[in-house]
Amino acid sequence: MATHQNAEVILFPKHARQPTQHKRWLATILQTFQEHLVRQGLNLTRQREEILRCLMSADRHLSVEEVYDALKKQDPTLGRATVFRTVKLLQECGLVAEVGALNGRSKFELKADRPHHDHMVCIECSRIIEFQSPMMERFQDEAIRRQGFVALWHRHEIFGRCKNCQRPRRS
Amino acid sequence: MATHQNAEVILFPKHARQPTQHKRWLATILQTFQEHLVRQGLNLTRQREEILRCLMSADRHLSVEEVYDALKKQDPTLGRATVFRTVKLLQECGLVAEVGALNGRSKFELKADRPHHDHMVCIECSRIIEFQSPMMERFQDEAIRRQGFVALWHRHEIFGRCKNCQRPRRS
DNA sequence: CCGAAAATGAGACTCGATATCAATTTCATA
DNA sequence: TATGAAATTGATATCGAGTCTCATTTTCGG
Numbered sequence: 001m002a003t004h005q006n007a008e009v010i011l012f013p014k015h016a017r018q019p020t021q022h023k024r025w026l027a028t029i030l031q032t033f034q035e036h037l038v039r040q041g042l043n044l045t046r047q048r049e050e051i052l053r054c055l056m057s058a059d060r061h062l063s064v065e066e067v068y069d070a071l072k073k074q075d076p077t078l079g080r081a082t083v084f085r086t087v088k089l090l091q092e093c094g095l096v097a098e099v100g101a102l103n104g105r106s107k108f109e110l111k112a113d114r115p116h117h118d119h120m121v122c123i124e125c126s127r128i129i130e131f132q133s134p135m136m137e138r139f140q141d142e143a144i145r146r147q148g149f150v151a152l153w154h155r156h157e158i159f160g161r162c163k164n165c166q167r168p169r170r171s
Numbered sequence: 172m173a174t175h176q177n178a179e180v181i182l183f184p185k186h187a188r189q190p191t192q193h194k195r196w197l198a199t200i201l202q203t204f205q206e207h208l209v210r211q212g213l214n215l216t217r218q219r220e221e222i223l224r225c226l227m228s229a230d231r232h233l234s235v236e237e238v239y240d241a242l243k244k245q246d247p248t249l250g251r252a253t254v255f256r257t258v259k260l261l262q263e264c265g266l267v268a269e270v271g272a273l274n275g276r277s278k279f280e281l282k283a284d285r286p287h288h289d290h291m292v293c294i295e296c297s298r299i300i301e302f303q304s305p306m307m308e309r310f311q312d313e314a315i316r317r318q319g320f321v322a323l324w325h326r327h328e329i330f331g332r333c334k335n336c337q338r339p340r341r342s
Numbered sequence: 343c344c345g346a347a348a349a350t351g352a353g354a355c356t357c358g359a360t361a362t363c364a365a366t367t368t369c370a371t372a
Numbered sequence: 373t374a375t376g377a378a379a380t381t382g383a384t385a386t387c388g389a390g391t392c393t394c395a396t397t398t399t400c401g402g
Contacts, residue, residue: 043368045380064358079382084359104390105358120320129318136310140329143304148334149291156327158311163319214399216349235389250351255390275359276389 026056029095029110036093047078051086052095061099061107061128099128099157118156124165197227200266200281207264218249222257223266232270232278232299270299270328289327295336 033052034044054067062070068083087108090096097111099119107128116137120129144151204223205215225238233241239254258279261267268282270290278299287308291300315322 041379043379045368047381077382081360081383082381085380120315120318120322122320123323129320131314131318133310133314136307136314139304139307139310143302143307144291144329144331147291147300147302149293149300149329149331150337151291151329151331152294153331154327154329156325158315158320158322158325160315160320160322160324166321212348214348216398218350248351250353252352252391253350256349 048086061109063107120158122162219257232280234276234278291329293333
């Protein structure tokens with residue numbers, strides 16, 4: 001009945017880049033966000049930057065609550081609503097994608113400059129495994145074209161047990 | 172700000188079967204459900220049967236609220252909780268599948284005896300287009316095997332605009 | 343028919359997400 | 373740099389899908 005697990009969020013570079021390299025990457029993404037905001041007549045505020053940085057430096061998919069908790073420590077005035085609003089903005093400009101989680105709490109990941117991939121979600125340990133399958137994509141695109149559909153985004157999640165969680169039986 | 176659209180649910184056979192044919196189909200599915208219940212020491216009650224019949228005869232994916240509204244008319248004592256509970260039972264025995272909808276309200280479809288398929292969801296008119304792509308499935312399965320993952324179910328939804336809703340611009 | 347177990351439905355409750363709104367911040371412009 | 377309209381924020385209220393509780397009713401084997 002705990003409100004949420006994973007109260008502690010350890011932040012470290014996702015791609016283990018060189019510091020300088022990472023800085024440049026970070027700057028590029030910030031700029032993308034900035035441009036999107038300007039296009040809408042909005043500003044890149046301290047809070048928005050913090051939230052984006054948090055998502056950029058996390059080594060895993062985070063929920064809004066996790067982002068909020070992590071940032072609250074270094075900025076106690078931050079409000080939940082701002083995190084929700086900012087994540088929505090980041091989704092709109094395609095920097096962040098929702099990865100529907102198991103129990104109604106959505107998790108988010110940074111999409112920027114990362115190749116397209118889908119997810120396998122372990123129902124035991126909640127681990128999210130990213131995978132790519134260009135061939136699968138290809139046939140998916142073909143199906144979309146066949147229907148005369150214009151795809152804006154998609155969600156492809158496979159639920160089951162990961163390699164480490166294949167216990168013989170549920171106790 | 173309406174609580175929910177589509178208050179009216181028109182029920183008619185999904186597959187336009189012959190009456191006798193449909194009756195037999197219905198009986199088979201009811202029996203499947205029955206068997207699942209007995210296996211768990213549960214009973215097939217009037218409410219449970221009504222709910223399954225409703226899902227079986229709908230021509231589209233329904234939300235719990237829609238099932239509830241439709242049945243409430245012919246059985247005013249029916250409770251929301253019962254619909255939620257029954258849909259969960261139907262999911263457990265594989266007769267019904269959740270099709271994650273746009274706004275947090277899940278919709279459900281009857282899976283029984285229908286071939287596997289995925290969905291394209293129109294963000295304009297909420298229409299759900301079912302499609303099949305055996306090749307796509309094949310490469311998906313391959314990816315799952317490659318990860319040593321054991322898949323239990325999956326969700327593959329493509330969001331965008333359907334053929335009829337490709338307006339030139341959002342006003 | 344009896345009685346234990348299952349099922350129901352009304353309503354309280356949970357909790358992620360959104361809306362509201364007064365106070366604060368931002369930035370183009372003077 | 374000062375100004376003010378527009379954007380932003382955060383506290384809080386609110387919403388709503390889904391779950392839980394529990395007293396009452398139904399089911400079904402014996």
